[in-house]
Amino acid sequence: RDSITDIFYEKHLGELIDVIILSCPSDEADQSTSNLARNAGKVESQNSAKPEILSSICELLCFCVLHHPYRIKCNFILNNVIEKVLLLTRRREKYLVVAAVRFVRTILTSHDEHLINHIVKNNLLKPVIGAFVANGNRYNVLNSAILELFEYIRKENMKLLVKYIVDSFWNQLVKFENLASIHSLKIKYEQVFLLPTNFTTKIFRYRTSVHVTCLFAVLGELWN
Template sequence: HYLLNIMLEQMVVDCDPEMGGAVQLMGILRILIDPENMLATHNKAERADFLAFFYKHSMHYLIAPLLSNTVGDEVVREDYQTAQLVALILELLAFCVEHHSYHIKNYIIHRDLLRRVLVLVKSKHTFLVLGTVRFMRKIIGMKDEFYNRHIISSNLFAPIVDTYVKNNARYNLLDSAILEIFEFIKTEDIKSLSFYSMEKFGDVFNRIDLVLALVTF
């Protein structure tokens, strides 16, 4: 188990400008924490014990670069290598959201991790902003009211809407990713998020004419 933490520590201090080592280690970690792989090698109790260990003793190593780079609601370091590393971490967190529903949900909500992630929409690196929006989309895609209530109570759509406004149609991929979030909410009829969106941001949507994504809520 402690080898896992050593691997995580090595990943976050990778000095290669291309992040080759970090990418490789991230791939190995994804294999290790994939429940599909665990099914073949462990019984149910062992899988539960491993995930409990990972979230209690290892996850903080994984997210340390993200937390240290989102202090005081600002992106601390804007160098390309740090942005790449944080983007890799977001990809793995998205994998966890999809495959470790119970453990990652508790971790995100109890540590207010989503709010810290959303600070990254302020990055000058569009790929990192896009990765942040896609992470939010992954969470909303779970259609889990625990996540939805957390988003509403902490007003976590505010950074997303603000990003759309500030983008001002400069990057089509970013616009599309944000619009798709609201289209998904409408299509899937996620009432709690629909009501919250219109109550908090209806005037903004009307002002910027948000491409029909929300006008029929």
């Protein structure tokens, strides 16, 4: 079984990712994405896969994440697999966009620090946020999947991701603050990153005022 798994990761995983790349619309403004498409090479662009095939590839990748966490970590980071799978957010089929979001959600279940850092460093949630904003106020499966992703990040106390999302995308998300998941995410951000700073500042001011009061009391006694 190990040898079959090795063959899959060494020879065939990359081919599946190439199928995704060449089945998604390219963004001419995104040079890195254009490079991904040019480098795929093994599959002709005219052989774009059927949506059902792309969905199955996502399911298989989720299986790999859950059952081979150590293998996928290095592979996904070195080969930018997460970025490539998220190209599916450009597809018009909403269920493929949802499949890409659930792929990210599955990755986060590992709580792997290296993968989380990779997501933040490379701004990989940008297409997810873009899909959410483009979906607007429509309540559908895509809306639910992304809100559930936010909820998971908040409940699992993934501080780095909370900070990344609010710092990078709050200007886009603020118009959805009436949604409980968005509002709760912002509150989490404030509790973790703003309240401790404010509390420390208040303590410092309190201590300073106490010291000044004591100093004046001592000087008063000496003067008398």
